[in-house]
Amino acid sequence: MFHIPLTSLRAQFGDIDIYLFDQLLKGRIQKGMQLLDAGCGAGRNIAYLMRAGVQVYGADISAEAIKITRELASELAPTLPARNFVVADLDALPFENEKFDVVLCSAVLHFARSEEHFKAEVRELWRVLKPGGMLFARFSTTIGLEGKLQQLEGRFYRMSHGPVWFLADEEMIMALEREIGMARLEPLKTVLVEQERTMTTWVVRKVV
Template sequence: MDNRLQYQFGNIDIYLFDQLLKGTYAGCHKVLDVGCGGGRNVFYLLQNEFEVHGIDPNPEAIDAVRGLAAQLAPQAPADRFKVAYAEDLPYPDASFDLVISSAVLHFAKGHDHFDAMLRSMWRVLKRGGFFFARLASSMGIEPLIEHLGHGRYLLPDGSERYLVDQDMLLQYTLELGAYLHEPIKTTNVQNLRCMTTWCMQKL
């Protein structure tokens, strides 16, 4: 079996992989992965001359991604990966060409928390930079979810998530002064949950 793709890209989110294949981020240099976990979405970036940074609230995840970076980009300083929260990013305004937020925003505790996380990520993005988000949504499973309050829902798979819908994402896109460089896309996983891809450029 040919494992070259696995060696090159690791276990990257397939929709982030799609953007890389399209060359969307070819002009990006400095990248922040918010909620980086063990580094599944930075495997390729670390090996290809991107300046990769990451935050996660879990210290064990940061230890893991630092270990991965030490293997794939030994010249990169370990302190590029920090224990921090999405709503309180420890970076100056307009620091990054690309901000990745994969499976993070749907852990918001409510509307205010979601707004704080999103605007924090947007703050550190440069003008002309790109924002990639994958997050749970209600799109396509509206009759199957139970509202628990403050934008959080019980999903058919038994999980509790903060859910967005298309109108909400389009309103934020307008408020942030952004451009949707890809249409909003949603994957329905057998009516158990829906995951939406939200790709913006900061104008």
């Protein structure tokens, strides 16, 4: 019997978010789909997708991150145009309405500059998503840590590891779902990290 070495997993899938990997296993991301990684950083969540034939796009506020991602794409998927990867704030994406089958936004939304900025980012991610498409977002929230974090002004909190983050709560997320017209693909899933922060996975579909 031939065994695939466990060490090949990292070579194949890289540093992809395990919760995004779950969406791959569920068949929600397919070859040929147009997918935007909003806040793509250096491309850790899209390296495998590039090799798998997904039509990947990326946006990030960091010019250096986009430079690295373009270099990654040129190596892994040379047919992907460099123009697919753009420097942009997530509240002003340079893409047409309803362009993408899937929009990813992993570990980004808690860096919002205000509640208005957070909501504008979510609405912009929704604007570029096709009807029937999936938004996958993972971000820090107050869920599971209510009353245990150092709250500053509004929805800003001093995190135990130092930075100040904008943290939505479940009520705010649900209000956005109702306002925008989102349909849950899965229940909210929140992971508690050492009583220091929580990371919530939000997977919703754009109703046709």
